[in-house]
Amino acid sequence: MNKAIEKVIEECGSRDILAKACGVSNATVGNWLKGQGINGKHIKAISDATGGKVSTDEILQSLTED
Known part of the structure; x- marks a missing residue:
């Protein structure tokens, strides 16, 4: 499970x-x-959907985690 997306x-x-x-x-x-x-192309929209509470960096980092 992607923890950033859960958040x-x-x-x-x-x-x-x-x-x-x-x-x-x-x-x-x-x-x-x-x-x-x-x-x-969806990374910024995902972050924006949280009002910036989940940063684009946090989402990008989650893509490289096991």
């Missing part, structure tokens, strides 16, 4: 809210949560 979902309130904020499907958010990769 983002918690901050947003739900996967659906995050998906809408980023213009992706709920299934895509589920894939992010499973660690199946995040397209770079």
Whole structure:
């Protein structure tokens, strides 16, 4: 599980809210949560969805963690 995405979902309130904020499907958010990769064009939108509470750096770092 991607801990940063878990934190983002918690901050947003739900996967659906995050998906809408980023213009992706709920299934895509589920894939992010499973660690199946995040397209770079979504990194800022993900951070913005939390009002910056989860930084782009934190999201990027989570992509390299096991």
